[in-house]
Amino acid sequence: MECLSGGWMLYKANGGCGTRRINVIPPDSEGYTGSQFKSASASGKTMLYVVPLQEELDLNPLPNDVREFTKMPKATCQICNKSMPLQVLALHIQVCKSNDSTSSNEETEVQFVSENSLDEMKQENFPSESVLPCPICQLMFPVDSLELHASLCGEENLLKSPDHSSFMHNDDSCIADDTTGNSSCRQVLCLEDLLELLAGRVNAENHFRICVSRDNLLERGLKQWQRQKKGNPANQLKITFIGEAGVDSGALRKEFLTEMISGIEKRLFLGQKAKSPQYSNSDLDNGLFRTAGEIFAVSLAQGGPAPCFMREWCYSYLTTGEVDVTRICKDDVDDVEYSLLIAKVEEATDLTEFTDEIISCGYTGALNIEQKDAIIRRAIVLHAAFQVTPMLGDLRKGLQLYGLLDIVKDHPSLCKSLFVPGEDCTPDADYILSNVAPEMSERGTSRASVESKIINYFQDFLQEIECGVCAEDAAEVETEPSSYLTVPRVMQWITGQGHKPLLLSEQKAFQIVFKFDHDCKVRMPQHTICYPIVSACTNTVTFPVAHMTTYEDFKCIILQAIKSGGTFSRV
The missing domain is CATH 3.30.2410.10 (Hect, E3 ligase catalytic domain)
Structure with a gap:
C-alpha cells in the first residue's frame, strides 16, 4: 500500500465465511484509530478488507526476498529447494507436488482445478476425501490448503466482481427502489448511519412538490400532501409558499417540515412532554395519521426535525404492532375524559355512581373499593390505550416510506431517541x-x-x-x-x-x-x-x-x- 493514493476505507463481512457482501466501517472524526480496528475486528477474530476509493490494489504475490518477509519465519521446500515464508510455503508445497517442478515465476501460484478434473486429481495421488470444493468459486482444492485459498478467493472475487465498482461508488446500489426499502446493504451501527441510510433512499432525481399558503399551514399542508398526484413522497420534497419569491434550496423544505411536525404534535396528539394520539374517527377516516407518518419519515430523511414527542408505549407499538400492557400505567393516559375518570375512581368511596363509565371500559368484575387498582389498571388505562391503536396503526403505514418502519423494527433502541423524548435537543x-x-x-x-x-x-x-x-x-x-x-x-x-x-x-x-x-x-x-x-x-x-x-x-x-x-x- 506504499504507493496507494486516492484514499481507502475499511470493509468487513458479517459472517458467511466470506460469501456475504462486505459493508463499510465508517471512520471516526479523526480517522481510523487502533481502538476502532480492535472493535471492528472483534479483537482480531474478523477479517477486515482494505478497499481503495480511486485505485486498485496490486494482488500479485510478493517475491520471497522482499523486505516485508525479512522478519517472518522461513523454511526450504524439499522439492525445489526454494526458501520462503511459512505462510507462502503452505500453498507452494501443493503446487510443487502437483507439477513436480516449478519455475521461479510460479513459486506462490495456486493451482486451480475444475470440478470436471476430479478424476485427474485422483490420479495425482489426491484421494477424493482430501479434496473439497471452494464455497466461493466452487473449484476443487486439497483440504489442507482450502481454508487459506477461500480467504484469498473471497477478497479477490469481490474486487473483480462486475458490480463492485458500482457498490463502491454508490452505497445504496442494493437498496430497494420502491418506497418500502426492504433491502439494504448498509450496516447501521449508530444513529448517524441510520439517518444517512434514510437520506440515501430519497429519490433526488424527481420532486414531490407542495405549493401551500402560510395561512393555516398545517391543515393546508396535510390536504396538499394527500392531493399531490404527480409526485411520490419518496422523491425529494420541494416547497413553494404562495405569493413568495423564495426558491427551495433546502431552507423552505426545513421550515415547512418544522412547522408540520410541530403542528401535527399539537393537532393529532395529546399530553405534555410525552404524548399519545388523540382519538378521532374523522381524522382516522381522512387518513391524517398515515399522512403524519409519511411526513415523519420525510422529515428524518430530508433534514427536518425528529418527531420525538411520543410516549414509550406508543413507540413500542410502532416497533411491534402490539400493545405491551406492562409498559402502560395511569400516567400514560392523556385523554382528558379517562384521566378525570381515573381521578374520580381513586377518590371515590362508592363506585356505583361510575358504573356505566367503568363498564363501558370493558370491566366485568365486582365494583367495590378493593378492586380500585384492577378497575384503573385493567379497564380504564387499557381501554384508553386500545382506543387509539387504530391511529397508531395508520401511523405505522405512513412510516413504511423509505423502509423506516423496518429500520425501527430492526433497531428499536437506536431509533427510540427519534420518537421518544429524552435529552433536550432544542437549541438554546x-x-x-x-x-x-x-x-x-x-x-x-x-x-x-x-x-x-x-x-x-x-x-x-x-x-x-x-x-x-x-x-x-x-x-x-x-x-x-x-x-x-x-x-x-x-x-x-x-x-x-x-x-x-x-x-x-x-x-x-x-x-x-x-x-x-x-x-x-x-x-x-x-x-x-x-x-x-x-x-x-x-x-x-x-x-x-x-x-x-x-x-x-x-x-x-x-x-x-x-x-x-x-x-x-x-x-
Missing part, C-alpha cells in the same frame, strides 16, 4: 451564539466596536426570551402569543429550521453568519428605519447597525422583524 441561546460566525470589521476600529455591541444585544435578547422577559414586549408589537416567541423560533426565522441538525456532519457544518450594514443612511438618506435582512438559504442575517444604537432600539426592531419577516419577500 448558548447553542446559537456558539455557532455564530460574524463578519467583523478590522479590530480596533469604531465599526468593530459597534458590531461587537450588536452581538451582545442579540445574546441578551435570546437570554431574555429564555427567561420570559420579552413576553410583554412581544405583546406591544402585536405579535403572536408569548409562547410563539421562543429561541427555536428565532433560529427558524434566520435559518428556516428551529432544531439542531440531526446528522453529525450537518452539526459540524452548521453556522449562522452575522453581517453588519453601516451604510444604509448613505444609500437612502431620507429613510427613518430599516430591518434586518435574513437569507435562510445561507443562514445569514444582516443587521442595520445605524438604527440599533441602543438595546431598546435593537429589541423593538428585531421583534417587529420576527413578526413580519417570516416570509421570503421584502416588506
Whole structure:
C-alpha cells in the first residue's frame, strides 16, 4: 500500500465465511484509530478488507526476498529447494507436488482445478476425501490448503466482481427502489448511519412538490400532501409558499417540515412532554395519521426535525404492532375524559355512581373499593390505550416510506431517541451564539466596536426570551402569543429550521453568519428605519447597525422583524 493514493476505507463481512457482501466501517472524526480496528475486528477474530476509493490494489504475490518477509519465519521446500515464508510455503508445497517442478515465476501460484478434473486429481495421488470444493468459486482444492485459498478467493472475487465498482461508488446500489426499502446493504451501527441510510433512499432525481399558503399551514399542508398526484413522497420534497419569491434550496423544505411536525404534535396528539394520539374517527377516516407518518419519515430523511414527542408505549407499538400492557400505567393516559375518570375512581368511596363509565371500559368484575387498582389498571388505562391503536396503526403505514418502519423494527433502541423524548435537543441561546460566525470589521476600529455591541444585544435578547422577559414586549408589537416567541423560533426565522441538525456532519457544518450594514443612511438618506435582512438559504442575517444604537432600539426592531419577516419577500 506504499504507493496507494486516492484514499481507502475499511470493509468487513458479517459472517458467511466470506460469501456475504462486505459493508463499510465508517471512520471516526479523526480517522481510523487502533481502538476502532480492535472493535471492528472483534479483537482480531474478523477479517477486515482494505478497499481503495480511486485505485486498485496490486494482488500479485510478493517475491520471497522482499523486505516485508525479512522478519517472518522461513523454511526450504524439499522439492525445489526454494526458501520462503511459512505462510507462502503452505500453498507452494501443493503446487510443487502437483507439477513436480516449478519455475521461479510460479513459486506462490495456486493451482486451480475444475470440478470436471476430479478424476485427474485422483490420479495425482489426491484421494477424493482430501479434496473439497471452494464455497466461493466452487473449484476443487486439497483440504489442507482450502481454508487459506477461500480467504484469498473471497477478497479477490469481490474486487473483480462486475458490480463492485458500482457498490463502491454508490452505497445504496442494493437498496430497494420502491418506497418500502426492504433491502439494504448498509450496516447501521449508530444513529448517524441510520439517518444517512434514510437520506440515501430519497429519490433526488424527481420532486414531490407542495405549493401551500402560510395561512393555516398545517391543515393546508396535510390536504396538499394527500392531493399531490404527480409526485411520490419518496422523491425529494420541494416547497413553494404562495405569493413568495423564495426558491427551495433546502431552507423552505426545513421550515415547512418544522412547522408540520410541530403542528401535527399539537393537532393529532395529546399530553405534555410525552404524548399519545388523540382519538378521532374523522381524522382516522381522512387518513391524517398515515399522512403524519409519511411526513415523519420525510422529515428524518430530508433534514427536518425528529418527531420525538411520543410516549414509550406508543413507540413500542410502532416497533411491534402490539400493545405491551406492562409498559402502560395511569400516567400514560392523556385523554382528558379517562384521566378525570381515573381521578374520580381513586377518590371515590362508592363506585356505583361510575358504573356505566367503568363498564363501558370493558370491566366485568365486582365494583367495590378493593378492586380500585384492577378497575384503573385493567379497564380504564387499557381501554384508553386500545382506543387509539387504530391511529397508531395508520401511523405505522405512513412510516413504511423509505423502509423506516423496518429500520425501527430492526433497531428499536437506536431509533427510540427519534420518537421518544429524552435529552433536550432544542437549541438554546448558548447553542446559537456558539455557532455564530460574524463578519467583523478590522479590530480596533469604531465599526468593530459597534458590531461587537450588536452581538451582545442579540445574546441578551435570546437570554431574555429564555427567561420570559420579552413576553410583554412581544405583546406591544402585536405579535403572536408569548409562547410563539421562543429561541427555536428565532433560529427558524434566520435559518428556516428551529432544531439542531440531526446528522453529525450537518452539526459540524452548521453556522449562522452575522453581517453588519453601516451604510444604509448613505444609500437612502431620507429613510427613518430599516430591518434586518435574513437569507435562510445561507443562514445569514444582516443587521442595520445605524438604527440599533441602543438595546431598546435593537429589541423593538428585531421583534417587529420576527413578526413580519417570516416570509421570503421584502416588506
